[in-house]
Amino acid sequence: MLEVVRLCKAFGSLVVTDNVSLKLEPGERRVILGPNGAGKTTLFNLLVGELKPSEGKIHLSGADLTPLSIEARARMGLARSYQKNNLFNGLTIRENLELAGARALGLSRHLLRDTHRDPRLRDLVEEVAEQVGLTSRLEETVEHSSYGNRRQLEVGLALAMRPKVLLMDEPTSGVGPGMIQAFHELLHSLSRDLTILIVEHDMDLAFDVADRITVLNYGKVVFEGTPEETRASELVQEIYLGGWDTDA
Amino acid sequence: MFQQTPLKLATLALIILGLLLYAILGGYFARELVIEVAVLAILAMSLDMVAGYGGMVSLCHGAIFGLGAYMYAIVNVLGEGSPISGTLAALAVSGLFGLLVGAITSRTHGIYFIMTTLAFGQMAYVLIFDASSLGGDDGMWGLGRGDLSGLGINLEDSLQFAILCLLCVPLSYAVLSGVLRSGFGRSLVGIRENEGRMRALGITIWKIKAIGFALSGTVAGLAGVLAAQHTMFVSPELMTWTVSGEVLVVVILGGLGTLIGPAVGAVLLIFLKHALSSFTDYWHIVIGVLLILVVMSGGRGVYGGLELFWERRRNSLNKQEV
Amino acid sequence: MSDLSFWLVQALHGLQYSMLLFLLSVGLTVIFGLLHFVNLAHGALYALGAYISFSLTNWTGSFWAGFFGAPLGVALVGISLYLGLIRQMRKAGPMNQVLVTFGLIFIFLDLCRILWGDIALGVEQPEIFSKTVEFLGVTYPSYRLFVIALGLAVMGGLHLVLSRTQIGAMIRAGVDNDQMAACLGINVEQLFFFVFCVGCALAGIAGAVAAPILSVSPEMGTSILIPTLIVVVIGGLGSLPGAILGSLLVGFIQTIGAVVAPQLASILVYALLAGVLILKPSGLLPARS
Numbered sequence: 077m078l079e080v081v082r083l084c085k086a087f088g089s090l091v092v093t094d095n096v097s098l099k100l101e102p103g104e105r106r107v108i109l110g111p112n113g114a115g116k117t118t119l120f121n122l123l124v125g126e127l128k129p130s131e132g133k134i135h136l137s138g139a140d141l142t143p144l145s146i147e148a149r150a151r152m153g154l155a156r157s158y159q160k161n162n163l164f165n166g167l168t169i170r171e172n173l174e175l176a177g178a179r180a181l182g183l184s185r186h187l188l189r190d191t192h193r194d195p196r197l198r199d200l201v202e203e204v205a206e207q208v209g210l211t212s213r214l215e216e217t218v219e220h221s222s223y224g225n226r227r228q229l230e231v232g233l234a235l236a237m238r239p240k241v242l243l244m245d246e247p248t249s250g251v252g253p254g255m256i257q258a259f260h261e262l263l264h265s266l267s268r269d270l271t272i273l274i275v276e277h278d279m280d281l282a283f284d285v286a287d288r289i290t291v292l293n294y295g296k297v298v299f300e301g302t303p304e305e306t307r308a309s310e311l312v313q314e315i316y317l318g319g320w321d322t323d324a
Numbered sequence: 325m326f327q328q329t330p331l332k333l334a335t336l337a338l339i340i341l342g343l344l345l346y347a348i349l350g351g352y353f354a355r356e357l358v359i360e361v362a363v364l365a366i367l368a369m370s371l372d373m374v375a376g377y378g379g380m381v382s383l384c385h386g387a388i389f390g391l392g393a394y395m396y397a398i399v400n401v402l403g404e405g406s407p408i409s410g411t412l413a414a415l416a417v418s419g420l421f422g423l424l425v426g427a428i429t430s431r432t433h434g435i436y437f438i439m440t441t442l443a444f445g446q447m448a449y450v451l452i453f454d455a456s457s458l459g460g461d462d463g464m465w466g467l468g469r470g471d472l473s474g475l476g477i478n479l480e481d482s483l484q485f486a487i488l489c490l491l492c493v494p495l496s497y498a499v500l501s502g503v504l505r506s507g508f509g510r511s512l513v514g515i516r517e518n519e520g521r522m523r524a525l526g527i528t529i530w531k532i533k534a535i536g537f538a539l540s541g542t543v544a545g546l547a548g549v550l551a552a553q554h555t556m557f558v559s560p561e562l563m564t565w566t567v568s569g570e571v572l573v574v575v576i577l578g579g580l581g582t583l584i585g586p587a588v589g590a591v592l593l594i595f596l597k598h599a600l601s602s603f604t605d606y607w608h609i610v611i612g613v614l615l616i617l618v619v620m621s622g623g624r625g626v627y628g629g630l631e632l633f634w635e636r637r638r639n640s641l642n643k644q645e646v
Numbered sequence: 647m648s649d650l651s652f653w654l655v656q657a658l659h660g661l662q663y664s665m666l667l668f669l670l671s672v673g674l675t676v677i678f679g680l681l682h683f684v685n686l687a688h689g690a691l692y693a694l695g696a697y698i699s700f701s702l703t704n705w706t707g708s709f710w711a712g713f714f715g716a717p718l719g720v721a722l723v724g725i726s727l728y729l730g731l732i733r734q735m736r737k738a739g740p741m742n743q744v745l746v747t748f749g750l751i752f753i754f755l756d757l758c759r760i761l762w763g764d765i766a767l768g769v770e771q772p773e774i775f776s777k778t779v780e781f782l783g784v785t786y787p788s789y790r791l792f793v794i795a796l797g798l799a800v801m802g803g804l805h806l807v808l809s810r811t812q813i814g815a816m817i818r819a820g821v822d823n824d825q826m827a828a829c830l831g832i833n834v835e836q837l838f839f840f841v842f843c844v845g846c847a848l849a850g851i852a853g854a855v856a857a858p859i860l861s862v863s864p865e866m867g868t869s870i871l872i873p874t875l876i877v878v879v880i881g882g883l884g885s886l887p888g889a890i891l892g893s894l895l896v897g898f899i900q901t902i903g904a905v906v907a908p909q910l911a912s913i914l915v916y917a918l919l920a921g922v923l924i925l926k927p928s929g930l931l932p933a934r935s
Contacts, residue, residue, distance in 0.1 A: 124524070150526030162524075164517040171325050175514045179525045183507035191507040237525060381741045432923060435684055435740035439879055440923040446872060447916040454909040566868060569748050576745055606760055612752030619745050620734070 077102040077271045078123075078241050083132035085118055092118045093129070094295040100241075103268035107282040108275045109306075110292035111315060116275045117159075119292065120245050123273070124156045125149045136241065150179075153240030157230045159249050163218050169229055170214040173201040176236035200236060207265065208232040209258060224255045231262065242266075244274045248281060260284050279316075283307065291315065325513055326377060326504035331634055332584045335627065336497055339365075339587055340490055347486045355486040361594045362489035363551045366496045368574040368586030370543035373500050374426075375572070376581030377509070378536050379516030381438050383568045384425060384445030388541045390563030392418040392548025394452055397464045397558045402457070407470040407553070414549045415542050421448065422541020423534050430530035445568055453560040463559030467552050479553075489550050493587065496543050501583060503539055512536045573615055579628025588627040651784045656902055662790045662859075664897025665797025669852035670870060671877040672804060672889045673845030679821040679884015679933050681838050683732060684740050686747035689871030690754035691846050695720045695853025696862045697762050700769050703857075709772035712857070717850035724846030728839055736838075751868065758864045769857035793855055800848070801890060808886055817841060821884040821933050873900065876919045882929020891931055 078100040085093035092115045100106050110116050121127040123134060125146035134141040141149050150156075164172045174191065177200040178184050183191045191197055205211045208228040218226060227247070234242055248256050256278075263285045266272065276282055282289055283303045291299040291312050299312050306312055347358040367389050374380045392414040399410035421444075429440045452458055459465075469479040470488075479485045503509045511532050514522045519529060552558050561567075570593075578589025593611070600607035618625060624632060674688045698719040699712030727750070735746050770776075775789035808814035819827040820837055828834045853866075860866060877896050881888025896915055903911020922929060 145523075147523045147526050147528050150524055156524055162518065162521050164514060164521065166517050167325060167513075171510075175510060175522070176525050178507045178510065179527060184511045184527060186507040187509075188502050188506050190502075190505040191510060192505065233521070233525070375741075381744070383744075428920075428924060432927065435744075436879075436923050436927045438740060438744060439875065440920055442872075442875075443916045443919040443923065447913055447920070450909070450912040450916065454912065565872065569744075572745065573748065606756040608752040608756040612749040612756075615749035615752070616731070616746050619738075619742050619749070620731075623742060623745075 077104070077137060078273065079135040080123070081133045081135070083119070083122060083134065084130045085122055085127060086130045092295050093122060096132075096292070096295070096297055098290060098297070098300075100271050100273060102271055104271055105263070105285055105287045106273045107286040107289050108273065108292060109277075109279070109282055109289055109312075113294075114292040115295035116292055117245070118295075120156075120243065120275045123243055124154070150237065150239075154243065155234040155237040155239030155241070156243040157234045157245060157247060159245040161223075161226045161230055163226060163229055163233070165218045168215050168217050169205070169210055169221065169225075169232075170201060172218060172229060173204055173214075173232055173236045176233045177201055177204070177238075180236065180238040200238070204232050204236045207235060208262060224251055227251050227255070228258075231259075235266075239270065241271045241273070244272065246276055246278075247274065248276075248278055256281070325510060326501060326583060328501055328505065329631075331631060332582070335584050335588065336494060339584075339591060340494060343490055343591070344487070347483060347490070352482055355482040357594060357598060358486045359482075359489045359550070359554050361590050362486075362493050363547050363554065364571070364574060364594060365493050365587035365590035366550070367544050367547040367571055368578065368590050369496055369500055369583060370540045370547065371571050372575050372580065372583055372586045373504065373512075373543075374537055374540045375575060376583070376586075377504055377516065378512045378533070378540075380426075380429075380441075380533065380537070381572070382425075382441045382537075382540075383438055383565060383572065384441040384448070385540075385544050385571050386565065386567030386569075387445030387448040387563045388418045388421055388544040389548040389551070389567070389571075390452065390558075390560070391421055391448055392545030393552035393558045393562050394458065394464075394548075395545070396549045396552045397467050398458070400468055401464055401466050407468060411470075411546075411549050414545045414552075418545025418548065419538045419542035422544070423538035425541075426537025427530055427534035430533045442565055442568070445563070445565055449560060449563040449565070452563060459559075461560060463557055463561075465557050467556040467558065469553045469556070485554070489554070492546065492550060496546065497583065497587070500539075500543060504583065508532065508535065573611070575625075576623060577615065577618055577625050579625030579631065580623065582625075582628050582631055585625050585627035585631075589625060592626060651782075654782060654784050655786060656905055657898075658784075658786055658790065658794070660898040660901035661894075662793050662797075663901050664893045665794050666852055666856055667870075667873055667877050667897050668797050668889060668893035669800060669848055669855070670874045671881070671893055672800070672886065673848035674874055675878045675881065675884055675886075675889045676817065676821070676841055677845045678878060679882075680817060680824070680841050681732075681736055682824075683736055684743040684747065685732075686744060686871065686875075687727075687750035687754065688845075688849055689867035689869075689874060690751050691720050691724065691849040691867075692853040692856070692870060693758060693862075693864065693867035694723060694754060695850030696769075696857040696866060697758055697767075697853070698850070699854035699857050700762070700767050700862050703769055709770065709858075712769065713772075713851070713854045716854035717847035720850030720853070721843045721847040724843050727846075728842050732842065733839075754867065755864050762862075764864065766861040766863040768861060771858040789858060793859070796851075796855060800851075801886075804886055813837075813840075818933075873915075876915060880919060880922050880930055882932040884933035885929060885931050888929050888931040888933065892929075 080096060080098040083093055083096045096119060108116055122129050136152055174197060177197050178191050181196055183194060183197060205214055208231055210225060210228055210232060213225060231247060248259050286303055289301060289303055289306045290297055293315050299309055343358045343361060347355045371382060371385045374382055395414040395417040396410040399405040399413045400407060425441060425444050429437055432440050453460060469485060472479060477484055479488060511527055515529060515532055523529060574589040574593050575586045577592055579585025597607055600610055670692055674685060677683055677685055695716040699716040702715040703709050703712035735743055771789045775792045777788055778785045779788045779791060808818060816832050816837055819832060820834055824834055873896055877889060877892035880895060881892030899911055899915050
């Protein structure tokens with residue numbers, strides 16, 4: 077589904093992404109783990125289109141994404157969520173989701189039709205709101221919403237795009253323990269029509285949700301395997317400095 | 325986001341009916357004022373679409389307005405074309421100019437954006453000013469109004485022309501509000517709120533901005549045509565950057581981002597100017613002080629403040645019911 | 647006049663206009679670059695300077711009273727503006743600053759009309775510079791040479807202050823990164839205030855100096871504003887070399903252009919402005935790296 081072929085990114089003489097190759101099968105849940113400075117964020121930005129690679133290619137269902145802009149990749153079915161909330165703060169949660177959904181339904185180009193009244197859009201928004209647990213808060217403005225709710229909306233926006241591939245950047249960053257469980261459940265509940273790649277710090281999430289785990293260190297892929305294999309790997313243990321840190 | 329509310333529609337109705345009554349009952353001078361208000365209201369609403377809703381503060385709308393007026397004059401006087409063809413040409417040219425400005429400036433923001441629009445507006449002004457065939461500083465005379473005699477309407481009559489201008493106000497409002505409620509219009513607001521996220525959702529930013537500016541420009545051009553037909557004369561004075569500044573002032577006085585607010589601002593400014601100038605030559609000071617006060621007190625404008633008050637009252641009543 | 651001497655005169659005209667633009671734009675650019683404040687009223691301050699110098703010159707019979715009094719007067723006005731309005735609006739967005747200073751333009755316009763009337767006024771050139779000078783085969787008014795010399799002197803003086811003095815270093819630091827400068831213990835508020843007043847004083851000098859050449863009228867502020875803004879943006883906000891380059895470019899294009907190809911010249915200046923804004927918004931000689 078999503079294929080990364082020998083991707084490299086150098087800033088001057090500093091090589092941040094070093095020959096990274098990945099292959100995600102349709103419906104797969106892949107988590108990218110790695111210590112700070114391993115190049116996870118850069119890899120993420122390369123996939124999303126914020127950065128252009130020095131070398132290598134990215135393919136989505138065989139189509140070459142590498143030369144495409146951020147918006148073009150989004151139109152090809154690649155959705156992303158941000159590590160730091162990047163929402164439409166002045167608008168309501170419903171309006172936020174409508175913006176994403178309208179694009180997905182091709183309503184953004186219409187010049188005179190009132191999209192707010194479109195039943196398909198309504199349904200889409202309500203469906204996604206249900207998925208991320210925001211149904212009762214649709215009319216709230218983002219400005220007045222709690223951090224946790226905004227984190228949910230972050231994912232909601234990406235889901236409302238009805239993407240083929242969902243790229244998530246540390247989705248539980250800054251989220252309290254109660255809500256982390258909700259995130260685990262949300263990720264489990266997502267349909268296998270969706271292929272998901274998550275860049276994460278949180279080991280628990282990785283082991284719980286992932287089909288396969290890729291571990292980066294110093295910009296290189298140093299390990300790839302199932303959660304069990306990852307847990308058993310001495311190399312990975314060493315990278316994370318002596319044993320697993322699995323707090324809730 | 326734009327929402328069609330009863331308050332907005334009521335305000336629109338009040339403005340139109342009030343001005344209509346004034347035109348009918350007042351004399352010739354009253355009609356002159358009404359026409360001025362209508363033209364300024366249309367221009368200000370067009371600016372609000374890109375500035376208030378699109379977040380693109382343009383200082384070239386005066387120039388677009390003037391371009392519309394001049395295009396009408398060129399077709400009608402130099403080309404001896406009909407008023408209809410003059411109007412269509414004006415709308416096309418002002419729309420095209422808007423499209424270009426919107427597209428070219430799509431990557432600039434903040435003060436740089438404002439100044440770039442200023443630059444483009446000045447370019448248009450200088451082009452017109454220096455064109456000797458267009459009369460230069462003296463302008464062009466002899467423009468004609470439309471001929472609706474087939475419908476029994478005589479536009480040479482000031483009352484009937486005033487009514488035409490008044491009708492164009494709700495027409496412009498309908499077009500602009502329709503666009504703002506559409507998927508396209510919402511994308512425009514989305515870009516204002518968070519351009520980066522809109523890109524990540526798959527929107528091509530420059531296209532939305534360009535089309536938004538084009539639509540806004542077309543409505544501004546309509547205002548230009550009416551102004552040209554009103555005085556049956558055009559001069560480069562229509563296009564100076566201070567005109568663009570004044571339109572922005574009207575938008576702020578009425579209420580940025582409310583669509584009907586700028587129309588309120590137009591009514592306020594024209595009547596205030598008229599009232600003040602009847603007993604002093606120095607009404608600029610009053611407008612200047614008023615503007616500063618409005619901005620310093622939060623910048624919501626007259627109608628904007630009213631709308632906020634109305635919303636708060638409605639919300640607190642709703643809470644009481646619950 | 648021979649061809650060469652004609653062009654020499656035009657070049658001198660261009661240089662003189664550039665110097666005038668420089669005096670105005672250098673104040674504006676440092677205010678922009680340091681305070682991040684869009685002051686559209688800068689042109690109005692220039693007009694005020696011209697009017698004050700007119701009054702002082704008339705009252706005392708000496709041009710120099712106006713020349714030294716105008717910057718003082720305008721600086722005083724600047725102080726009250728800063729304390730009353732500008733300081734508060736510094737953090738407001740560009741649109742609000744544009745609106746507020748636009749309001750100030752209106753107010754100053756009518757204030758000048760109330761105090762000095764609508765008719766254009768004239769100021770006499772000072773005795774010392776009332777003759778023409780002959781050199782290199784041309785005859786040129788010595789007053790205009792004085793303007794050029796003054797501009798160059800201010801250029802040199804400012805360059806020295808910015809590059810060799812403590813306060814100059816603080817200003818450059820503030821333009822580069824005002825928050826960091828504050829962290830280093832630089833009293834940025836005081837600096838802003840000082841720079842704003844100096845900027846106003848420069849506008850006042852520009853007005854006093856322009857008065858004998860251009861006529862003093864209420865519109866002179868708005869008509870010089872656009873070229874000044876263009877210079878500031880083309881050169882680069884907060885950049886002294888930028889203000890120098892910008893004023894030379896705009897001054898020469900407008901003056902020589904008016905003779906050679908008037909329509910083209912005006913459009914060229916705006917096209918240059920638009921080009922810089924779109925391709926290199928930080929200006930041709932940016933202050934920040």
